[in-house]
Amino acid sequence: MCSRYCIDDYEVYMQKNLDAPMPWIGMYIAAASALCSLAMAFDAFNGFRTKKFWFPCKYFSLNAASLTLLGVAMKLTVDLTSSMMGLNDKIATVSSLVLISTAMCNFVTSLACMDNNECLLNLTALGILVFTIAGNVCIHNQQTSDVLDDQVVLAEEMATTIFMLLLFAILCSWSVAVPTTRRYIESKYLHKHKIALDEGGESSTGKFSIEELRVIVKKYWVMVEIGSPQFVMARSAISGTCGVMCLLLALGLGEAHVRLSLLYKAFRRTGSNYKWSIDWILIIQSTGVVLGSVAPLWRWFIAARFNICKTGQKSWSQKLKIEIYWTSRLVDWKEKPLSVQIRHHNCRKLLHDAKRLALNICIRVQILLVRVSKLVLLISSTCASAVFLCFHRIEKLNTYGTRALNDTRDLESGAEVELELSRYVLLLEGEAELPKKILTNICKEVDKLFQKGRSNRPKSLIDLLDMSGNFSGVREFDNNEVPSLHSQEPPNCWSLPVVTLTSIAISLPNIENHKVKRLLHGVSEGLSVRNLD
Incomplete structure (x- = not known):
């Protein structure tokens, strides 16, 4: 015990x-x-x-x-x-x-x-x-x-x-x-990029006015932001x-x-x-x-x-339609032959049928999840339509107040620019049109960056560019092929060669200190502009 x-x-x-x-x-x-x-x-x-x-x-x-x-x-x-x-x-x-x-x-x-x-x-x-x-x-x-x-x-x-x-x-x-959505957005980006080049007239003169350059920057900014x-x-x-x-x-x-x-x-x-x-x-x-x-x-x-934006324009079957990009990858896997080599015919057929059965179930589950998600979003947007209508009315009142204070010509030119930029919006198949408010906010964001650049001019970078005789090296380095929007490392990354060349330049002997400092300041400002978010 x-x-x-x-x-x-x-x-x-x-x-x-x-x-x-x-x-x-x-x-x-x-x-x-x-x-x-x-x-x-x-x-x-x-x-x-x-x-x-x-x-x-x-x-x-x-x-x-x-x-x-x-x-x-x-x-x-x-x-x-x-x-x-x-x-x-x-x-x-x-x-x-x-x-x-x-x-x-x-x-x-x-x-x-x-x-x-x-x-x-x-x-x-x-x-x-x-x-x-x-x-x-x-x-x-x-x-x-x-x-x-x-x-x-x-x-x-x-x-x-x-x-x-x-x-x-x-x-x-x-x-x-x-x-699949990446490839779809990327293909639309390449198409819009070609349109932007043709409209910009880069092939004929290669030069732009300040206003033309401003519009081109906005076009690409819209494509990158909406296609993010x-x-x-x-x-x-x-x-x-x-x-x-x-x-x-x-x-x-x-x-x-x-x-x-x-x-x-x-x-x-x-x-x-x-x-x-x-x-x-x-x-x-x-x-x-x-x-x-x-x-x-x-x-x-x-x-x-x-x-x-599209709740009242389509029937219920159209609203709940499953776009091809939701299931195309699963369908490709189902049709793709087995990578495993099996000599026995019956075993290979059994394994292939099991794979098709499993992927058919996955496709049905995928369709169910997407359709339920679309239904939930449709119900929530329908219930919230009154709230959105109130916001829309308030925005209209604010717009009218702004028009009373601002020059009419500036508003008309801004509306024309937004109308032109709306052609560069990258949307998936079946997506509604972009609300004007979002496009307006994107344009305002670019305008703020322009204003910031005006107020904080990179003087050292401008001096460095003024001392450059020509930009033939830029043309040789540049590539007409547009890299993927989603690539982690684009084929031509400007930062690394610029930093490398700067390191070589400042390491050369018999260079005056003030010139080295000017070069470093100019490159630093250029890198900060490139990495601007």
């Missing part, structure tokens, strides 16, 4: 020692959640600062770093050994699930900037994390099904898990369409559905906070091994959900605004 008591005391003592650092592990989870939340907040702030309301992913995209942080932040959902008996413990498990779903909504546009291999690797890693979390949630609920206290957030946990799996399916669905892969993704039906799901998830977390606080007042606040750190995890993750919901909701707004 004495030995058994000693063993029991020893096990209690060991368990107490093992549980001692758990609050600090909880703070580690809170820190990872805070980093994810801050990255999503910085993306939202950057979108507002640059007036790119499709919120391109700059700080928080689908990569190894963000997945590692999410894996740490999701420890509560994969911990099957700790008893989460406190009220905040239970809400924290829901907030963890909502946080990863919100992060996946923010990941959507970043897929548009990845190549095929990078996209496959990142989605595979995300899938492992998502299915691990879903499996652990199901196991935990199954093992604790007889305990009433562990079932108070069952509905929220299961609903959030289903949403998480649906969001992963949506990410996979969009990743299949990304290469992340903007193409942000205005799609998939992005709108992610925004709706993000809103529902945030509301579900808020409901869990209110319901559990009202119905289970007698519960203790914390009852797990994480102790006081659970409060920090809950506060940080709930704040992260709020901050992370900004970008998906604004993308939903952008997608609805695009879609509302």
Whole structure:
């Protein structure tokens, strides 16, 4: 008996020692959640600062770093050994699930900037994390099904898990369409580029007036901005559905906070091994959900605004039509012969039929997801049409007020320029026309850059160009073939040869210091202009 008591005391003592650092592990989870939340907040702030309301992913995209942080932040959902008996413990498990779903909504546009291999690797890693979390949630609920206290957030946990799996399916669905949409946008860009060259008269004289050069810059600026892969993704039906799901998830977390606080007042606040750190995890993750919901909701707004332009012009069947770029890649895979060489005819035929069956299922799932996304976007844009109409009326009033103050001739010339630039908008098949407000904002952005260049003239760069005798080397270096809009390294990158030549020039002996400094200042200003965002 004495030995058994000693063993029991020893096990209690060991368990107490093992549980001692758990609050600090909880703070580690809170820190990872805070980093994810801050990255999503910085993306939202950057979108507002640059007036790119499709919120391109700059700080928080689908990569190894963000997945590692999410894996740490999701420890509560994969911990099957700790008893989460406190009220905040239970809400924290829901907030963890909502946080990863919100992060996946923010990941959507970043897929548009990845190549095929990078996209496959990142989605595979995300899938492992998502299915691990879903499996652990199901196991935990199954093992604790007889305990009433562990079932108070069952509905929220299961609903959030289903949403998480649906969001992963949506990410996979969009990743299949990304290469086709890239090729489509790129082909339209090449076509518009040829039109811009023909209209500019570059082949005859090669010289432009300042006003002609200003219009040409605006043409290419419009093509690059509208044809941006992340903007193409942000205005799609998939992005709108992610925004709706993000809103529902945030509301579900808020409901869990209110319901559990009202119905289970007698519960203790914390009852797990994480102790006081659970409060920090809950506060940080709930704040992260709020901050992370900004970008998906604004993308939903952008997608609805695009879609509302065509709601009354087509029938329902046309509105829900599935464009070919959604399924063309899957169809190509289905028709492509097997790369594995199998000599046995029956085995080869069986494997080929299995592949066709699997891809037929994938095609049907893809069509279902896209059609449901289009339906969700159509319903949301129809319901929000009254709101958009109010905004449109207010914009009209502001426009009339502006016309009363400004010169009529300037407005007419600006309208003519915008009408000309509208021909250079790059849209996918089936997309609505670009709202005039977006095109106007793009033109204003270019005008601001022109004004900034006027006020902050690069004097050293101008002096450097004035000393240049001719630009024959530029013509030799330049290439008539336009590189892909989405290539990470264009064939002719100006920065590296300019920096290399500058390094050689300043390393030559017997060169006066003031000339070296002038050259460095001129090149520095040129590089800053080239890298201007």
